[in-house]
Amino acid sequence: MSGPPVTVAVITHDRRPELLRTLGFMTALPERPRVIVVDNGSGDGTADAVAEAFPEVRMIRSDENLGAVGRNVAVEQVETPYVAFCDDDTWWEAGALTLAAGLLRTYPKLASVTGRILVEPDLREDPITPELRDSPIPRPYWMPVPALLSILAGASMVRVRAFREVGGFSPRLWLGGEEELLSLDLVSRGWWLGWAEDVIVHHAASRVRDRRGRRMVGIRNTLWTAWLRRPPGGALRRTAAVLRAVPKDRASAAAVAAAVAGLPWVLRERRVVPTAVEDGLRLLEEPQRTSVARRYVD
Structure with missing residues (x-):
């Protein structure tokens, strides 16, 4: 691997076009990360399409929709110290993985780095951005970025050791606001969560959702x-x-x-x-x- 020591983990369900677009971006990154996709029981031929178009991507097929636990399944296969999560409708900008991994490598008490989300197609900041940029959470002297109490799973890089330490995402919560419980367990164990202005993640919200x-x-x-x-x-x-x-x-x-x-x-x-x-x-x-x-x- 010529890039940073990070693996990208993607979960998907019945969003084949969106996933193929995202994988097109992620596999073309200059960092050339390993990419793992967990297909949460799709019925639209997603897994076969990925295998044909992106043979270098590790595809894990689940018979059921595991929700956020699909990320846990992916992390079980991760051999790098950091994992970058993205959804099938989000992707990391060139250089963002390197920047986030650099922060995690430099600051060993930092468990995660959440990026600044730009919403496609006009690249406006996600409405949550001011809350993250102006976070009122006091941060330690060594931390160069705003401190958070929750990650955004589709736009965050996480230290694998910390993720495994708290058991990953709860199977009880399935998918939707599942990040908060994981994050509270991380900070309760002394880990810190950060937000970085120059770590850019793109979001083209899928219309295929309940x-x-x-x-x-x-x-x-x-x-x-x-x-x-x-x-x-x-x-x-x-x-x-x-x-x-x-x-x-x-x-x-x-x-x-x-x-x-x-x-x-x-x-x-x-x-x-x-x-x-x-x-x-x-x-x-x-x-x-x-x-x-x-x-x-x-």
């Missing part, structure tokens, strides 16, 4: 994460904030009902974050409340 279903899962997972990791006061505030923000419709009601139905296992597996982490989460409450990017809409 927007209402994703919204329901996202609401459920946000509530579960709050109940799993935050102390009573923080969990109550987060729950109230979510309930105020969601549309008052059947999908939201179903999402809340699903979250409540999971309370037995949530209470069994509840593990509250350290005080310093909760202090950081409290600092994020106001930016989250006023965010233009965090809207529970289809």
